[in-house]
Amino acid sequence: MISSHLTLKQLEALVCVVDMGSFRKAAAVLGTTQPNISNRITKLETDLSIVLMHRDAGSVRLTARGEKLVSAARQVLRSAEVFWEAAARQDLIVDRLRLGVTELIACTWLHPFLRRFRAAYPSVSVELEVGLSAEISKKFSAGDIDLALQPEPFPSKGGGSLALGVYDxxxxxxxxxxxxxxxxxxxxxxxxxxxxxxxxxxxxxxxxxxxxxxxxxxxxxxxxxxxxxxxxxxxxxxxxxxxxxxxxxxxxxxxxxxxxxxxxxxxxPLRFFARFHKDRAARFVEVAASFAAEEAEKHE
Missing domain, CATH: 3.40.190.10 (Periplasmic binding protein-like II)
Structure with missing residues (x-):
């Protein structure tokens, strides 16, 4: 039997601290306090009897064991999303999507995309930023945007991306x-x-x-x-x-x-893509990217 000591909130805190680089930023993303995030990870370390990360002047460094367990934690969190989807209870997925789009998308098919995403994930809030592609690229690289809908070129083609069409x-x-x-x-x-x-x-x-x-x-x-x-x-x-x-x-x-x-x-012409961090994105982010590709195709 799986120990009841382990919670999804603990794994969520661990992954978020790693992705954001600090307890403070993770607390802001998860809508809680820094002490709460610290307590979740401390409790996880205590239950596992291992050190997951070193705290250094506001930053964090994973231990070798921590690196392995963060990867495993991501798989558990994604599997939890698959479980809710199989139960047709995506409404139980409480999170936020930080979305960055350029003005062309905002003025064309953004609204039907947002309506579709809201219908699929009613408990996932959307934080929208409309800006120039260069600004969106910077925030995407810094981990401040989960899904970027923007045209080429961008600094790096790493991660996940779906083509959104060509705009002449x-x-x-x-x-x-x-x-x-x-x-x-x-x-x-x-x-x-x-x-x-x-x-x-x-x-x-x-x-x-x-x-x-x-x-x-x-x-x-x-x-x-x-x-x-x-x-x-x-x-x-x-x-x-x-x-x-x-x-x-x-x-x-x-x-x-x-x-x-x-x-x-x-x-x-402008060649648009939906970009996301494939190695760490929540499943709903990838689903949102697929929604974007479908809505873009409808608009052509």
Missing amino acids: YIWVASPDHLDEIGVPGDLDDILRSPVLTHGKHTLASGGLLKQAERRNLPVNQIVYSNSLASCVPMAVDGMGTALLPRALVKEQLNSAALVLIKCDWHPE
Whole structure:
């Protein structure tokens, strides 16, 4: 018979301290106090009669036995999730999903994804961060994000990932704006009037600047924005020609509020992935990644 001394909360505390690197951060993630986390691990060490980790000035170092037992603890926790799923009681999985997404996902299929995840895991709260891909990559690498929905490139391709599709860029403008400037024939024509696009630090804008430099074209009419979504109403209002992902303006194209413009240059398309830490992610994180892949496919 399995000893009743061992609890899932003890294993959860052990794994979380290792993943977060400190008792304080683990307590914040698990929604409890640092002394509580310390007590759980101390009790586990006492029951096992071994030392799992060394505490050094706020950081932790696993012992050799601790390394082996952390791996085993992850398997137990994942098996517990499988057990709840088999019982159709995912509502008993109480946790949180730290989700990082870029603006394009937030403006397209994020809401149906969140509704689906909420229906599957009603007791798992979602902490959402919408930001630039570079910022999401940093937090993902630091372990502050469990699931990142973002485009390439990212610093490391390690861990788990699922493809979310390819999003191409297009040139669009309002009918009123085209009446004013005429229909552009190529990039040279487009850059003679205001152009609305993402910030300078993005791949698309960087590619546009390089292409303009290569052709010796003016760039003083390019209007950069840290928000892709804000470019859409500006384009509809006739404030300029916009370089945007097609998925972001699908509704405006269908309603003819914006018109597709042919051009002899486009940025490289965005290739999106759902990224998670495969070696340590809870099972519900992997399930969330699969939900994201399915919702992305529906949106294509």
